[in-house]
Amino acid sequence: DAEITQSPRHKITETGRQVTLACHQTWNHNNMFWYRQDLGHGLRLIHYSYGVHDTNKGEVSDGYSVSRSNTEDLPLTLESAASSQTSVYFCASSEQGNEQYFGPGTRLTVT
Amino acid sequence: AQSVAQPEDQVNVAEGNPLTVKCTYSVSGNPYLFWYVQYPNRGLQFLLKYITGDNLVKGSYGFEAEFNKSQTSFHLKKPSALVSDSALYFCAVRDPTGGSYIPTFGRGTSLIVHP
Numbered sequence: 013d014a015e016i017t018q019s020p021r022h023k024i025t026e027t028g029r030q031v032t033l034a035c036h037q038t039w040n041h042n043n044m045f046w047y048r049q050d051l052g053h054g055l056r057l058i059h060y061s062y063g064v065h066d067t068n069k070g071e072v073s074d075g076y077s078v079s080r081s082n083t084e085d086l087p088l089t090l091e092s093a094a095s096s097q098t099s100v101y102f103c104a105s106s107e108q109g110n111e112q113y114f115g116p117g118t119r120l121t122v123t
Numbered sequence: 124a125q126s127v128a129q130p131e132d133q134v135n136v137a138e139g140n141p142l143t144v145k146c147t148y149s150v151s152g153n154p155y156l157f158w159y160v161q162y163p164n165r166g167l168q169f170l171l172k173y174i175t176g177d178n179l180v181k182g183s184y185g186f187e188a189e190f191n192k193s194q195t196s197f198h199l200k201k202p203s204a205l206v207s208d209s210a211l212y213f214c215a216v217r218d219p220t221g222g223s224y225i226p227t228f229g230r231g232t233s234l235i236v237h238p
Contacts, residue, residue: 043224054230055167055213062224070225102166109217109224111157114166 014039018103018115026123031090033118035103041113043106044086046070046078048099049117055102061086093122125150125218129229136204137237144199144232146214156197157215157226158188167213173197184208204236 016037025031037044046058057070059078067078075097077089090097100119104112126149136142148154155174159167171182178190188199199212211233215226 045225055228057225060225104167106224109155109219109226111169111172112159112167112226113169114159116166117164 016103016105016113016115018101018118020118021116022119022121024121024123025093027093027095029093031093031120033088033090033101033103033120035086035088035115036084037103037105037113037115038084039105039107039113040083041105041107042083043108044080045104045106045112046076046086046088047102047104048072049102050099058088058101059086090120093120095122098122125154125216125221125227127214127216127227127229129212129214129232131232132230133233133235135235135237138206139203142201142204142208142234142236144212144214144234146197146199146229147195148197148214148216149195150216150218152218152220154197155217155219155226156188156190157217158182158186158197158199159213159215159228160184161211161213161231163210170199170212204234206236206238209234209236 019034042063045060047055056072061080103115106112157172158170161167173190181187211231213231214229217226
């Protein structure tokens with residue numbers, strides 16, 4: 013069965029370190045998205061991609077970057093982790109504008 | 124512009140009773156509407172969608188939703204709630220005329236089903 017996976021599932025890092033969160037989907041979807049989920053803020057879009065070599069900023073993109081070198085993967089990089097980036101991160105994919113399929117999430121703690 | 128509102132942070136219902144989780148939306152054209160469920164420590168899971176056609180949409184786990192254009196609503200319903208339905212529910216909307224594939228999510232409604 014097709015799926016979307018994220019790794020690691022939990023990560024603790026120190027302020028200032030670079031961190032990369034992996035996202036891999038086997039749906040063969042062109043669209044991929046990264047969200048963060050925080051209490052009181054719901055889901056907020058960080059970055060998204062409509063295909064290979066395409067990346068776009070979402071509403072909370074400062075301090076984050078993504079790259080899309082193939083259809084399956086959209087890694088999210090925190091250039092210099094900050095405590096404000098402590099959150100749960102979700103990757104999602106979709107075909108055209110249809111429903112999104114979400115990964116299990118990565119819980120990131122920045123100390 | 125597109126927006127969605129879930130007016131209730133929490134809904135409490137007794138097991139066996141019908142449940143409703145409310146959602147209202149705003150788009151300039153005809154909306155694409157979605158419901159998702161999130162169980163603790165899990166990602167969001169797609170439940171059902173309305174694109175076009177019959178206003179009553181049936182989805183997974185016995186859930187259904189009714190699209191009401193005049194009231195700009197898309198409420199999620201289930202005839203008989205289960206304790207296992209307790210979770211966080213998100214409504215989402217997308218305006219297909221804008222050229223963007225990005226939906227707008229509501230803040231979520233916590234559904235608690237009491238035994």
